[in-house]
Amino acid sequence: MEKQGIAGIKVEPTLGMKEPWFYRNKIQFPIRSQNNRLQMGYFKQKTHEVVNIKECYIQDPFLTEVAQIAREIFEERGLTAYDEKTGQGLLRHFIGRSGFQTHELLLGIVINGKGLPAGFTVADEIKKRERLLHRQVSRHQDYPEYEGKRRIVGIIQNINTARSNVIMGNQNTKLLGIPFMMEKMGGFTFKIGLLSFFQVNPLQAERLYDLVEKYAELTGTEKVVDAYAGIGTIAFWLSGKAGEVVGIEERPEAVKDAKQNIELNELTKIRMEAGLIEKTFPGKADVVVLDPPRGGCSEKALKVTVRARPRIIIYVSCNPETLARDLKMLTEHNYKIEKVQPVDMFPQTEHVEAVVKLRLS
Numbered sequence: 001m002e003k004q005g006i007a008g009i010k011v012e013p014t015l016g017m018k019e020p021w022f023y024r025n026k027i028q029f030p031i032r033s034q035n036n037r038l039q040m041g042y043f044k045q046k047t048h049e050v051v052n053i054k055e056c057y058i059q060d061p062f063l064t065e066v067a068q069i070a071r072e073i074f075e076e077r078g079l080t081a082y083d084e085k086t087g088q089g090l091l092r093h094f095i096g097r098s099g100f101q102t103h104e105l106l107l108g109i110v111i112n113g114k115g116l117p118a119g120f121t122v123a124d125e126i127k128k129r130e131r132l133l134h135r136q137v138s139r140h141q142d143y144p145e146y147e148g149k150r151r152i153v154g155i156i157q158n159i160n161t162a163r164s165n166v167i168m169g170n171q172n173t174k175l176l177g178i179p180f181m182m183e184k185m186g187g188f189t190f191k192i193g194l195l196s197f198f199q200v201n202p203l204q205a206e207r208l209y210d211l212v213e214k215y216a217e218l219t220g221t222e223k224v225v226d227a228y229a230g231i232g233t234i235a236f237w238l239s240g241k242a243g244e245v246v247g248i249e250e251r252p253e254a255v256k257d258a259k260q261n262i263e264l265n266e267l268t269k270i271r272m273e274a275g276l277i278e279k280t281f282p283g284k285a286d287v288v289v290l291d292p293p294r295g296g297c298s299e300k301a302l303k304v305t306v307r308a309r310p311r312i313i314i315y316v317s318c319n320p321e322t323l324a325r326d327l328k329m330l331t332e333h334n335y336k337i338e339k340v341q342p343v344d345m346f347p348q349t350e351h352v353e354a355v356v357k358l359r360l361s
Helices: 059-076 117-129 131-138 202-216 233-239 254-266 299-307 322-331
Strands: 026-034 037-043 049-052 092-100 105-109 150-158 171-177 179-187 186-194 223-227 244-249 270-274 289-290 311-316 335-341 353-360
Touching: 026 049, 026 059, 037 059, 049 299, 059 092, 059 105, 059 117, 059 131, 092 244, 105 117, 105 179, 117 171, 117 322, 131 150, 150 179, 171 223, 179 202, 186 311, 202 233, 202 335, 202 353, 223 233, 233 244, 233 254, 233 289, 244 254, 254 270, 289 299, 299 322, 311 322, 322 335, 322 353
Parallel strands: 105 150, 223 244, 223 289, 244 270, 289 311
Antiparallel strands: 026 037, 026 092, 037 049, 092 105, 150 171, 179 186, 311 353, 335 353
């Protein structure tokens, strides 16, 4: 932070996980063809060469194994992989989401075309091999023992014909089951679609949200603004102790998800607004939570935040560089940094989240 002009700030020891393995509840595997075989996994470092992933010790084993089952079925059907250079080929990505509490799996097949040939039978074949999925997980000596077995509740076809690195398009077709899965976290129930944002490490997410609630110092009367709200998980966390929570989110699809989940959980103190923070921010707020993407907050968003003069600002960041930049501006507007608490949301990687508490001086 000193490079950004902030010195003398105490950073607390990072909050890690007791068991920092198999914590990811989502996969997004690119699919490519190499040596006439389909490869489905992650890109090799600094290349676009896909490494087929048969084992991964940071993601849900059920997602790892179901991806391999799907890859075998795609090969059996003779389906082609997308070629970035030519824009040809059908299969672009395989998506998997896992409910750790509900044991539900939602799968997605992203294609470069109007439809997956015999898509319904492909999906049905993946579902039929669910028992094989369970056997493969139970046989692996390094995988944890799971009391509840995952079950596939839905398989979605997503169409993306754009010549870009964007993973998913906006057009979904249900191939099997239902187009969403359910998950529980912190006493709340969430309905999650293929395009929904949801924390990939739910155990650490609960610790992070508990920190936000603690730092907010709510007494039951405060007006809270949850900026960059996503599907509203932080807003949910704070609604029980706040007078009112206003969630602001730029992406309409996330706001739609949030409103569905607000209704599902019968929450009456949350209002979600779709739009840019600088245009949607209410005039006054007692507490503001900023949880921006890696690029940090826009200058305009920071300006409307300090103009509202909240007594407490809580900044949740996944990028130390943009965090330091934005904290510098906030401290220039009479906000004092009280706490900087890193949270290891992504064990075994270089990435870290941080929760910062600032108070108006």
